[in-house]
Amino acid sequence: MKILFYGTASYDKDSFTKELKDYPDVKIDFTETNLTPMTAPLARGYDAVCAFVNADCGAMTLEILSGFGVKLVLMRCAGFDAVNVEVAKDLGMKVTRVPAYSPEAIAEHAMGLALCANRRIHKGYIRVRENNFDLTGLVGVTLHGKTAGIIGTGRIGAALCRICKGFGMYVIGADLYPNQKLIDEEHVVDEYVDIKDGKVDYDSLYARADLISLHAFLNEESYHMINDDSISKMKDGVIFVNTARGALVDSNALIRGIRAGKIGAAGLDVYEEENANVYQDREDEILGSSITARFCSFPNVVMTSHQAFFTKEALGEIARVTLDNAQAFAHGTDFVPRSVVC
Structure with missing residues (x-):
């Protein structure tokens, strides 16, 4: 061979x-x-x-x-x-x-992105390197006692449920095929949102979750499941993480949500424009009007290059x-x- x-x-x-x-x-x-x-x-x-x-x-x-x-x-x-x-x-x-x-590796990275974006760790690190010890603009929220919404509770989503429960969060799952063992045996999911007419009631999760992390498959139905409409239903200041597939999210809608203050922090390991960038060194290039450059301009966004598995x-x-x-x-x-x- x-x-x-x-x-x-x-x-x-x-x-x-x-x-x-x-x-x-x-x-x-x-x-x-x-x-x-x-x-x-x-x-x-x-x-x-x-x-x-x-x-x-x-x-x-x-x-x-x-x-x-x-x-x-x-x-x-x-x-x-x-x-x-x-x-x-x-x-x-x-x-x-x-x-x-390595579902655990991806789940750990997802939580790392959430923590970094929420607490502005990336900004604090840069400031300290420049001898700037001011805390202005670095305030985050405490995750303990908050609600995590995990969209997709397969092996990766389940691993993140365990992590969130360890942080003392209330965990809501959303999956067309709920894993009841995560509720009854592991006690790491507190509830699943309803399924109506073969469709998951994501709106309930959007309205209640302080942290939303995507772990869904990409198909015709899930393409751009995160869009202007779904973002409008989320809590103000929600922490949003995507380590699944870039096309689950309408990038321009997410940018609008960040600018409007609806998205309080975002951690992205995948995004629609990534194919030209993944694992490439483009330091000497000007990305111009690219979505990547726009995301990187926000102080409350942390991006990595398809690194979650690594x-x-x-x-x-x-x-x-x-x-x-x-x-x-x-x-x-x-x-x-x-x-x-x-």
Whole structure:
């Protein structure tokens, strides 16, 4: 099994090389180039390609890969928004992902963003570095006793529920498929909002939550679920966090909400405009009128670049699951559970 690994960073090479010793039938060649229609021909002679969330695995890329005999696309991430799944099916290509590599890491990062944005830790750090010890403009709110609204209570959302409960918060969950164990056994969710006619009553959560964190899947129904209307229903000064998918949020609506004071603090690890920026060094560029620059102009917004997963434990799990799937494809054995996209 020969794999071309696109978009290689030093930590990717380190984590995969470390695990490769247990997969003698798998050979990986690494390239820093990301996967696009223009770079797909580099995969000539390979059995599979490995790509990340910021790759372009659209119809043209897949058709080119298929033309060169590539039969397997290994996404080393949980999301597969970048893949045109229907085209992959038509071409007879297998697409796999890493369904859950470190839910706790992402949940911890979400709370870190919430704390940093709420207490203006990033601003305080910069001030102290400049010998400015003034506290003006750095006031936040105490989370203990407040209400957390967790949208999506899968493995990541559940991990954040546990963290919020540890902070002494009242936790409201919103999920089309509520996890009753989080209420009855773990006691980390105090209640779920109602489901009416197959739809989650998010309005109830918006109206009550002091902290809202997104952990929902991105699909046609959830696209821009956070918009002008939903923001208008939130409490004034709400702390908002998104470590899920950028397109869950209408960025311009969020900017309006921040300017109006409805959003008291925001922590963003993902956002709609991120694909051009993710894992790129653009220090010498002027971003102009970009949404990124506008978010960064607000003192109550903290942004990271798709970093929530980024722990040693998560990188190791990503490597193992990806290589397990490559080996399974080569040997005709079962893939890792829940990892097959098509």
